[in-house]
Amino acid sequence: MTVRADHFPGAFMSLFSAILWACLAVCLCGAAWRMARWLAPDRSLAVPGLPPSAALRYLARSLSWRDALAAAPRLAKAFFIDILLQGHLLRKGSLWRWLMHFTLFAGFSGLVFFHALESFVSRPLFAGYEPTLDPWQFLRNAFGAMVACGLCIALCRRIFLRDMRRTSRFEDFFTLGVISCLIASGFCLEAAKIVSPAAFERMTADYLPAPDADDLTALRVYWAAAYGMAFPVQTPPPGPASPEVYEKGRDIAEMSCIPCHSPPRSAFVSAPLSRLFAPAGAGLVDGLRWLHVLVCLFALAWLPFGKLFHILSTPAGILLRGLDPGRDAAAPPAAAPLSRAVGLDACTNCGVCSRHCSVLPAYLALGTAEILPSEKLASMRRLAGKSGRLTPAALAAFSEGGFVCTECMRCTVVCPSRINLQDLWLVSKREAARLGYPELAVRLRTLGPDVWERLARTGTRAKRTLAASPSLLDNPETFAHCVQCSVCTGVCPIFRLPDIPATEIDVSPHQLMNLVRMGLADTALSANFLWNCTTCYKCQEHCPQGVRVADVLYELRNLAHARVEAAARDGLLDDAGPVAADSGGRP
Amino acid sequence: MSYAWFPGCRIPFHLPDYGRESLAVLAALGVRPAETEFNCCGYPVRHQSLFASALSAARAMAVAGRAGLDILTPCKCCFGHLRFAQTVLAERPDLMAAVADALRPEGLRYVPELTVTHLLQVLDRDIGSTALRAAVSAPMAGLRVAAHYGCHALRPSQTTRFDDPQAPTIFEDLLAAAGGVPVSWTLRLECCGQPLAGKNDRLSLALAASKHESALQAGADVLVTACTYCQMQLGAAALSCALPSVQAASGPRPGPPIAVVHVSRLLGAAMGLWPLGAMTAPRPDTG
Numbered sequence: 001m002t003v004r005a006d007h008f009p010g011a012f013m014s015l016f017s018a019i020l021w022a023c024l025a026v027c028l029c030g031a032a033w034r035m036a037r038w039l040a041p042d043r044s045l046a047v048p049g050l051p052p053s054a055a056l057r058y059l060a061r062s063l064s065w066r067d068a069l070a071a072a073p074r075l076a077k078a079f080f081i082d083i084l085l086q087g088h089l090l091r092k093g094s095l096w097r098w099l100m101h102f103t104l105f106a107g108f109s110g111l112v113f114f115h116a117l118e119s120f121v122s123r124p125l126f127a128g129y130e131p132t133l134d135p136w137q138f139l140r141n142a143f144g145a146m147v148a149c150g151l152c153i154a155l156c157r158r159i160f161l162r163d164m165r166r167t168s169r170f171e172d173f174f175t176l177g178v179i180s181c182l183i184a185s186g187f188c189l190e191a192a193k194i195v196s197p198a199a200f201e202r203m204t205a206d207y208l209p210a211p212d213a214d215d216l217t218a219l220r221v222y223w224a225a226a227y228g229m230a231f232p233v234q235t236p237p238p239g240p241a242s243p244e245v246y247e248k249g250r251d252i253a254e255m256s257c258i259p260c261h262s263p264p265r266s267a268f269v270s271a272p273l274s275r276l277f278a279p280a281g282a283g284l285v286d287g288l289r290w291l292h293v294l295v296c297l298f299a300l301a302w303l304p305f306g307k308l309f310h311i312l313s314t315p316a317g318i319l320l321r322g323l324d325p326g327r328d329a330a331a332p333p334a335a336a337p338l339s340r341a342v343g344l345d346a347c348t349n350c351g352v353c354s355r356h357c358s359v360l361p362a363y364l365a366l367g368t369a370e371i372l373p374s375e376k377l378a379s380m381r382r383l384a385g386k387s388g389r390l391t392p393a394a395l396a397a398f399s400e401g402g403f404v405c406t407e408c409m410r411c412t413v414v415c416p417s418r419i420n421l422q423d424l425w426l427v428s429k430r431e432a433a434r435l436g437y438p439e440l441a442v443r444l445r446t447l448g449p450d451v452w453e454r455l456a457r458t459g460t461r462a463k464r465t466l467a468a469s470p471s472l473l474d475n476p477e478t479f480a481h482c483v484q485c486s487v488c489t490g491v492c493p494i495f496r497l498p499d500i501p502a503t504e505i506d507v508s509p510h511q512l513m514n515l516v517r518m519g520l521a522d523t524a525l526s527a528n529f530l531w532n533c534t535t536c537y538k539c540q541e542h543c544p545q546g547v548r549v550a551d552v553l554y555e556l557r558n559l560a561h562a563r564v565e566a567a568a569r570d571g572l573l574d575d576a577g578p579v580a581a582d583s584g585g586r587p
Numbered sequence: 588m589s590y591a592w593f594p595g596c597r598i599p600f601h602l603p604d605y606g607r608e609s610l611a612v613l614a615a616l617g618v619r620p621a622e623t624e625f626n627c628c629g630y631p632v633r634h635q636s637l638f639a640s641a642l643s644a645a646r647a648m649a650v651a652g653r654a655g656l657d658i659l660t661p662c663k664c665c666f667g668h669l670r671f672a673q674t675v676l677a678e679r680p681d682l683m684a685a686v687a688d689a690l691r692p693e694g695l696r697y698v699p700e701l702t703v704t705h706l707l708q709v710l711d712r713d714i715g716s717t718a719l720r721a722a723v724s725a726p727m728a729g730l731r732v733a734a735h736y737g738c739h740a741l742r743p744s745q746t747t748r749f750d751d752p753q754a755p756t757i758f759e760d761l762l763a764a765a766g767g768v769p770v771s772w773t774l775r776l777e778c779c780g781q782p783l784a785g786k787n788d789r790l791s792l793a794l795a796a797s798k799h800e801s802a803l804q805a806g807a808d809v810l811v812t813a814c815t816y817c818q819m820q821l822g823a824a825a826l827s828c829a830l831p832s833v834q835a836a837s838g839p840r841p842g843p844p845i846a847v848v849h850v851s852r853l854l855g856a857a858m859g860l861w862p863l864g865a866m867t868a869p870r871p872d873t874g
Contacts, residue, residue: 326599359626359627360626361639362636362639365643404632406631407600408599439785439786442786494794496797497790497793498793534738534778534783535782536738536742538742540743550743558634
């Protein structure tokens with residue numbers, strides 16, 4: 001960030017430097033902290049049997065100079081096409097997405113290098129550089145307009161696209177808001193300076209040796225007439241200017257102004273804006289300057305702590321991604337914890353994964369946000385940051401989302417940040433199970449009849465599951481024809497297996513039908529056999545009385561899930577899950 | 588008839604060969620299903636929520652219906668569940684209304700008249716064993732094949748209408764047309780155990796082992812599947828990471844005692860599209 005000392009009062013400069021250095025320190029420390037977590041990833045991201053902290057060493061050791069040479073063209077291509085040109089955004093088929101991000105990226109980069117860092121880039125590289133000269137004055141506006149354009153597209157997409165609205169968070173809008181403030185304050189500052197008498201006077205004092213009042217008036221007349229400048233009303237003399245005054249003004253301008261100051265009309269956003277500002281806006285220069293500088297410095301300090309960090313993490317992830325993410329997920333390399341940690345940080349919450357998610361309808365029906373990849377990733381990031389100190393409810397949702405995932409690999413294919421999500425989801429299932437939250441069916445099978453009775457008594461039926469409200473269980477006709485002939489049990493594949501512990505077949509299918517017929521569905525829910533049914537439908541196919549045995553078993557499982565979901569929604573679950581520790585098995 | 592290819596979720600990561608080779612076999616026989624992006628059929632959440640699974644199935648069928656296509660799937664669980672959803676949506680107006688409400692915001696409409704077809708049915712019905720026989724260039728002379736039917740295509744038969752649920756022949760007919768010798772084996776219509784994988788691994792693996800043993804006892808050289816889940820379960824191509832508890836407890840699963848291949852691998856080999864692997868070559872008769 002460069003603020004030219006000659007433009008600003010001394011007090012401003014010293015306060016500015018203090019804030020600048022503080023923000024820069026926060027930015028650097030924050031970035032170092034986040035990158036340290038890449039190099040020493042949380043143990044939840046470990047490859048079994050290998051310490052996660054050594055991931056970088058494994059990566060370095062696995063690379064020979066031969067590999068590095070072989071990979072160099074691929075990495076160079078990825079850098080130019082995917083990182084600089086952002087072709088990865090285009091590849092999955094959305095021109096708007098690419099346009100949105102590329103204008104943001106290109107415009108912002110232009111502003112950072114040629115405007116913010118002008119003392120380090122523009123001035124040393126380009127002889128005769130002046131921020132007020134074209135093309136720089138024009139480019140500054142062009143870059144700003146590009147960013148504004150990208151911001152508009154981004155905001156519209158987040159507001160009007162249903163799939164994006166679903167996964168948009170406060171942070172997404174906050175980030176867009178910060179960048180909007182930054183660009184808007186920049187344009188306004190430039191506009192206010194254009195009409196600022198103080199700026200005019202400072203420049204004439206600097207560049208016009210010994211001007212008299214007539215010279216200044218002529219100069220004002222010329223700038224107002226030729227370049228459409230809007231001076232505060234009281235400054236120019238009343239009445240139409242004579243051609244002589246205009247000519248004089250032009251002579252002075254050509255001699256003293258034009259060599260370092262292009263006509264302001266090339267500032268194609270700020271110049272028209274300045275007309276809205278005149279005359280009162282001129283007094284806002286100081287306020288706007290502070291606003292612009294503070295927003296820039298806030299963005300700098302906040303960069304490592306929010307999604308803006310993807311400026312660093314996403315390119316790192318793209319370069320680290322292996323050639324075959326499927327193979328890397330199936331057999332994770334020793335350096336996987338590093339890629340996983342970078343991947344968790346590389347997510348920009350663009351929502352593309354959730355839009356294409358195979359189990360999106362399951363989310364629409366069940367309503368657990370963590371079913372959607374983008375939300376599950378956010379949970380996983382919290383988990384990796386706090387080593388499992390998620391609340392039981394958050395862990396339960398994380399587990400449900402994780403196990404509903406069918407591992408179809410699509411999110412990994414469409415992810416614009418090229419995160420190996422498939423690998424992360426396999427880890428998420430493992431971690432959920434390790435933290436005591438395996439698949440819900442596995443937890444439900446451990447609950448005893450007393451728990452089910454209590455949930456049935458206290459829990460309300462959840463709205464979302466109403467459509468699946470049991471219809472066979474409630475209908476006496478379902479079991480009316482059952483004669484307890486036990487053919488269902490006779491054909492059951494579980495009952496023909498040798499060496500199966502008796503507890504696994506505590507109730508047989510025909511006994512289960514009888515329990516439900518007698519209204520003891522809650523006892524049926526606690527039967528191990530209910531959860532051991534393979535749903536092969538042999539019982540139903542062979543039933544001589546046409547009882548829909550397997551469909552009833554499915555409904556019982558639905559009922560169990562619905563009861564627990566309803567209890568969770570009603571806040572009936574204590575910390576250990578749906579039961580107190582002494583009243584049943586541990587879920 | 589125009590089909591949309593519905594590979595099912597497990598193909599891209601777990602069994603890419605089955606998807607690729609099925610499409611190659613179909614293409615060689617003149618069937619080129621359109622590749623469309625589908626959501627999950629809903630089978631995996633059927634035991635959790637009928638609504639979630641019916642909505643998933645209805646959405647998939649609505650996507651195919653919007654393109655004017657019928658669904659063709661190589662997975663018997665997808666096939667069985669989509670057919671099940673058609674039945675249950677026709678039976679239950681309350682469910683149908685809830686599903687229609689959930690689809691409406693996306694501008695999708697469930698298409699009840701759409702047909703759901705399994706790969707084997709297309710080979711048997713649309714192509715026919717005569718055409719298949721004509722396409723076979725390298726018959727698998729004497730290869731004794733044990734056809735594994737897969738539960739969810741066969742049963743409940745009133746819903747799936749796949750083949751005779753007690754004595755199906757469609758799979759054996761196709762394998763015989765390709766030059767295989769189908770064996771009769773005790774557990775050919777039984778469950779592979781996949782639905783319990785990750786939930787009760789002990790029972791799941793015991794069921795798979797009993798299938799392997801039955802096929803071996805019947806003298807089969809190779810056990811043939813036509814379902815993604817069955818192939819994953821019986822073929823031990825199943826990645827151990829799919830079963831976290833097994834991986835943690837006992838390391839990777841051992842390979843099966845008998846070669847297990849999906850139907851497209853065998854048919855493609857018989858049609859000369861790729862060589863028959865050594866694993867599936869007929870074993871010398873030990874008498």
